[in-house]
Amino acid sequence: MNILIVEDEPNYADTLEMFVDELGYQTIGIAEEGQKALKFFRSKQPDLVLLDINIEGEMSGIDLARIFQAERPTPVIFITSYDDKDTFNKAKETVPSAYLIKPFDPVQLERSMELATLRAYTTSHEEDVFEDNRHVVLAKDFFFVKERNKLVKLMITDILWVSVEDKYCILHTENKKFVIRQSLKELADKLNPQEFVQTHRSHIVNIKKVEDIDLSQFTIAINGEEVPLGKSYKDNLIHRLQTL
The missing domain is CATH 3.40.50.2300 (Response regulator)
Known part of the structure; x- marks a missing residue:
């Protein structure tokens, strides 16, 4: 001061x-x-x-x-x-x-x-000029992920897939991984179900990032890597895809 x-x-x-x-x-x-x-x-x-x-x-x-x-x-x-x-x-x-x-x-x-x-x-400076905005989510097309003492911006469209390890979800992007202490269900509630789909009990994928789906090996290729496709999730995935 x-x-x-x-x-x-x-x-x-x-x-x-x-x-x-x-x-x-x-x-x-x-x-x-x-x-x-x-x-x-x-x-x-x-x-x-x-x-x-x-x-x-x-x-x-x-x-x-x-x-x-x-x-x-x-x-x-x-x-x-x-x-x-x-x-x-x-x-x-x-x-x-x-x-x-x-x-x-x-x-x-x-x-x-x-x-x-x-x-x-x-x-005076903390007067809220917006009425009753506490429950309005800001800009739903990205998250802020806490890393130590910072909140790092993560565009949802940059998420390739999500995997679970113990009590943590790992958000995979092309160049980085973000680790958050949150259940897969809690995270899924924040994702657009038209763009993200569960393919395994411990995996969610961004369908726009999928390169191919191997129905015999039960794998999904994303960014040159293989993500597992659970047998119980395969039919739902294929049913919801636009196929020719």
């Missing part, structure tokens, strides 16, 4: 920078007056602003917060020595994420920062 610090007291500015660093965040700029703060804000686009109210120059921290929210709504935490109600009410108009009084409590500041970013970047 990138943090902009706007503070004209050097000791407080240094303390805040060290605090941000200890939390594992990045300080993208320290500004003691409004114009410099605006320059950092527009060029660095911080995720969060730690903002003093009484700063050098013509603009106050409250003025800056108004500009920030008008240009690019960003979480702002005021850290100020002003604890009067009038200043608080003016600051409240900018809808800050928190209003902390100096000297600030590090634990309170840390929690305020976490809650500010949670509200700003989780609630």
